[in-house]
Structure formats: C-alpha cells, structure tokens
Amino acid sequence: MNGSLPLGRIAGVPLRVHWSAPLLIVVLSFGLAGGVLPAWAPGHSGAAYDAWAVVGALLLMVSLVAHEAAHALVARRSKVEVEDVTVFALGGVTRMGSATTARSSGWIAAVGPLTSLFLGGLGLGAAVLAGDVLHWTLFAALLAWTGWANVLLAAFNLIPAAPLDGGRVLQAVIWRMRGDREKAARIAARCGQVAGVLMIAGGWLEFLAGGAAGLWLALVGLFVLMAAFSEVRRSVLFEAVRGVRAADAMRPVATGQDWQTVDRFLTETMPRAADQVVVPVTDLDGRPSGVVTVPSLRAVPLAQRAQVRVRDIAAPLESCTLAAPDDQVTDILDHAVKTAGRPILVMADRHVVGMITTEDIIGFTQHRPPHPPAWPPTAHSAGHGR
Numbered sequence: 337m338n339g340s341l342p343l344g345r346i347a348g349v350p351l352r353v354h355w356s357a358p359l360l361i362v363v364l365s366f367g368l369a370g371g372v373l374p375a376w377a378p379g380h381s382g383a384a385y386d387a388w389a390v391v392g393a394l395l396l397m398v399s400l401v402a403h404e405a406a407h408a409l410v411a412r413r414s415k416v417e418v419e420d421v422t423v424f425a426l427g428g429v430t431r432m433g434s435a436t437t438a439r440s441s442g443w444i445a446a447v448g449p450l451t452s453l454f455l456g457g458l459g460l461g462a463a464v465l466a467g468d469v470l471h472w473t474l475f476a477a478l479l480a481w482t483g484w485a486n487v488l489l490a491a492f493n494l495i496p497a498a499p500l501d502g503g504r505v506l507q508a509v510i511w512r513m514r515g516d517r518e519k520a521a522r523i524a525a526r527c528g529q530v531a532g533v534l535m536i537a538g539g540w541l542e543f544l545a546g547g548a549a550g551l552w553l554a555l556v557g558l559f560v561l562m563a564a565f566s567e568v569r570r571s572v573l574f575e576a577v578r579g580v581r582a583a584d585a586m587r588p589v590a591t592g593q594d595w596q597t598v599d600r601f602l603t604e605t606m607p608r609a610a611d612q613v614v615v616p617v618t619d620l621d622g623r624p625s626g627v628v629t630v631p632s633l634r635a636v637p638l639a640q641r642a643q644v645r646v647r648d649i650a651a652p653l654e655s656c657t658l659a660a661p662d663d664q665v666t667d668i669l670d671h672a673v674k675t676a677g678r679p680i681l682v683m684a685d686r687h688v689v690g691m692i693t694t695e696d697i698i699g700f701t702q703h704r705p706p707h708p709p710a711w712p713p714t715a716h717s718a719g720h721g722r
Contacts, residue, residue: 340422349408351401354424363552364393368481376477384474392478397423399455399486403493404428406451407444414440426559427489434670438512438520445504452490459483497531498524499563518571518578525567532561574666576700582668583661585697586682586690591616594625594647598636601646606630614679616688617650624688626650627679656681661689665697 340352368389374380404421407430411418419431435441460483467476494502503524510520535557542550577585592605594617609615614627628650636644657680659668668680680692 346405350420352422356425361393365389377473400428406447410447438508442508445501449490452486456486497528518575522571525564528564577665580665582659582663589691599641
C-alpha cells in the first residue's frame with residue numbers, strides 16, 4: 337500500500353503502518369475521551385479521560401495488528417506467500433498469495449475474526465475483574481470498550497462479502513462445493529459489491545441525520561466496493577487464462593548487453609526493442625543479468641553516456657518475475673504477491689525467450705491471443721527459469 341512505513345516484523349512478516357493510521361488513533365481517542373469513558377466511568381478528570389482514551393485507541397490498533405497477524409501466520413503455515421501486514425485508517429490488510437485448497441483458504445480467512453473474538457472475550461473478562469474485584473472503574477470501562485470493539489470487529493468481518501473475511505469463508509465454501517475457485521471468488525465479490533453499496537447508502541443516510549459515524553461507515557463501504565470490483569476483475573482474468581502456458585502468452589523479446597555503454601545501447605539495441613517496457617540485458621557470458629528501461633537510460637546525462645555502462649544502471653534480474661515456458665499463467669499470477677507490477681520474463685536453458693506484459697494477459701480476457709505464440713507448443717524440455 338502506497339504511503340506506508342515499515343514498523344518491524346511479526347514472526348518474520350513485515351509490519352507496515354499507513355500514514356492514515358494516526359488519523360484512526362485521533363478519531364478513536366476523541367470518541368473515547370469525549371463520550372464513552374465519561375458515560376461508562378463518570379467522576380474522573382478530563383486529563384484522565386484523555387490519557388486513557390489514547391491508551392484505548394492504541395489497544396485497538398494492537399488488536400487490528402493481531403487480527404491481521406493471525407491471517408499471515410496461518411497463511412505461512414499453509415505454504416502461502418505473505419508480503420506484509422499494513423494498518424491504515426479503515427482497519428488492516430494482509431497482502432498474500434492464494435491458497436491452493438478450499439480448506440486452507442477458509443481457515444486463513446476465519447482465523448482473523450476468531451482472533452478478534454478471543455481478544456474481545458479477554459477484554460470483557462478483564463473488565464469484569466478490574467471493575468468488580470479491583471474497583472478500577474476507568475480502567476474497567478476502557479477494557480470493556482476494547483472488548484466490545486473486538487467483538488464488533490469480528491462480527492463486521494464475518495459479513496459474507498469479499499474482501500471481508502466472511503466473504504473469503506463464503507468463497508472457500510462455494511469452492512469446496514463446486515470445485516471452481518474463480519467462480520466462487522466472483523460470487524463472493526458480487527456479494528461484496530452489494531454490501532459496499534449498502535454501507536455507503538446507510539452511512540450517508542446516517543451522516544445526513546447527524547451521525548458523524550455514518551461518514552466512517554460510508555468510507556468503509558467505498559473501500560469494500562472498490563476491492564470487490566477489483567476481485568471480480570481478477571476472477572474474470574484468471575478464468576480467461578486458465579490452462580494457458582507462459583509460452584502461449586509471451587511475446588518475442590529483444591535483449592542487449594550489459595557491458596555496452598549507454599550511448600551504444602540507445603543507438604544499437606533500443607531500435608530493436610522500441611515497443612518493450614523493459615529490455616533484458618546479458619553479461620559477457622550471455623547469461624541474463626538484469627533489465628533496463630528507456631527512462632533509466634535517458635536519465636544518464638548526455639556527457640556521461642559514453643562512459644557509463646548499462647550494467648551500472650540496470651535493475652537486477654531478481655526485480656523481475658521469472659517463469660518457464662510450460663508454467664501456467666494462473667500459477668505465475670498466483671505467486672506474484674511480491675512481484676506486482678514487475679515484468680514477467682520467460683526463461684529456458686538460462687536464456688530469456690520471451691516476455692509477458694499486461695496487454696498480453698488482457699488480450700486473453702477479450703477471447704483472442706494478442707499475438708502468435710513465441711515458443712514451440714511442445715516445449716516440455718525447457719529448463720525452469722527460477
């Protein structure tokens with residue numbers, strides 16, 4: 337998610353905080369200090385309410401992290417690649433690949449709300465102890481609020497509408513029953529579209545009636561609606577490329593030498609690769625070493641282009657998604673959680689034999705190959721490029 341900053345790791349999974357997350361802390365703090373805590377635990381000073389309100393907001397943020405971390409940990413145990421966990425103003429999100437079975441998909445989705453329910457019960461139980469036994473009324477009110485907030489978080493996430501966890505569970509159930517993951521994903525995402533519209537409408541009506549929380553609900557609904565639209569597009573794309581190999585989708589690719597100077601590369605290689613987003617480059621032994629783009633080449637000052645080598649400005653090969661000719665496009669896209677936006681290079685016998693672009697994949701969604709296959713249809717002897 338753009339605008340996020342790293343904040344350490346949870347069991348090896350990077351934790352990131354979006355710039356909007358402090359806004360959530362501020363909003364929650366104002367709500368607690370100005371209404372909830374004085375109503376639930378009257379008789380304390382304004383400074384006490386303010387201080388404990390900040391603590392409560394931070395506790396809820398920790399609960400959000402725990403919710404998302406649970407998804408990430410179960411996903412990793414299920415051999416699903418996890419990119420990171422990000423907390424932002426509307427909650428949290430865990431970027432990960434796709435589960436290979438309906439069972440693992442369902443458990444990965446369900447563990448988040450289950451964690452929130454556990455934290456909710458823990459908070460409510462601790463509130464009873466703090467209030468009835470220790471007579472710490474303000475602290476008890478804070479724990480009770482945190483407990484109920486986690487219970488509501490779990491209930492909200494269990495709404496059967498993707499991208500909410502309940503929608504993922506619904507998708508897993510339909511997948512298990514029908515055996516078609518993409519059709520299940522599309523049904524869950526359609527439910528998400530309906531839920532998003534209802535949230536926006538309900539939140540807007542509440543806001544017009546004077547309820548400030550309605551604006552927050554409308555924003556959450558907008559997020560759900562946009563994510564659901566994205567998931568529908570993804571399921572359509574995956575259905576279109578089902579059974580398609582990398583060799584069927586790739587286009588021929590022109591390569592250059594990384595030992596060339598920038599000026600020679602621009603004059604000798606780029607005319608052959610004018611329509612490529614990136615140009616793979618090889619070392620002196622002819623092995624792929626990285627990729628370059630026209631903007632990075634042209635960023636070199638004119639006076640230095642005769643001295644600067646292409647390898648000095650090339651991005652390493654690890655910055656690309658690598659595939660073999662016989663790899664399924666669905667598998668390539670499925671495991672590209674860490675490579676979103678990267679060029680896809682198809683390799684055989686340690687040589688780049690083609691490239692797959694966004695336009696190539698979109699061509700299959702329009703029921704037509706974007707160009708003739710760039711590799712023989714019986715490329716079963718090709719080596720794996722990873």
